[in-house]
């Protein structure tokens with residue numbers, strides 16, 4: 785009797801743990817979603833023409849990073865709270881107060897990818913409040929990092 789009770793308690797616990805890790809993106813989904821592979825090795829992503837415009841913002845597009853992370857803008861709560869200035873590639877490379885946000889060659893280790901996907905261990909998904917980047921736009925940033933996060937500091 786006692787051992788049966790123990791076994792079923794154990795099973796219930798195991799089921800609970802399994803369901804939590806399936807639902808919690810920090811436990812279950814990160815490894816699945818995140819890949820350091822370049823999804824399109826034939827084509828190099830160009831930061832200046834493919835990513836910077838997304839960060840600057842365009843009508844109908846995702847919320848611009850510029851609204852909160854560009855030093856030259858009148859308000860920049862993201863910069864103020866974390867030290868992360870995304871206005872140039874050089875300032876993005878300097879990272880935030882917690883360290884680098886784009887680790888060349890490893891999208892999975894890059895905080896900026898975790899923030900774009902909403903899988904970072906703390907804070908909210910970026911761009912804060914949305915609209916968020918489409919899967920395709922997120923893939924562009926991931927591929928650019930996988931390809932070595934190349935580009936001039938001035939971009």
Ligand code: HEC
Nearest residue numbers: 848849852861862865866880882896899907908910911912
């Ligand atoms: C509405 C304002 C706002 C917008 C727009 C925004 N951010 Fe942020 N960002 C913040 C704030 C506030 C924080 C700190 C709190 C948090 O992490 O949730 C932050 C934190 C971050 C961090 C984590 C830095 C660290 O060291 O913790 C990254 C990376 C980041 N943002 C990237 C971006 C990118 C990339 C974009 C554009 C796609 C963007 N943000 C758009 C406000 C914003």
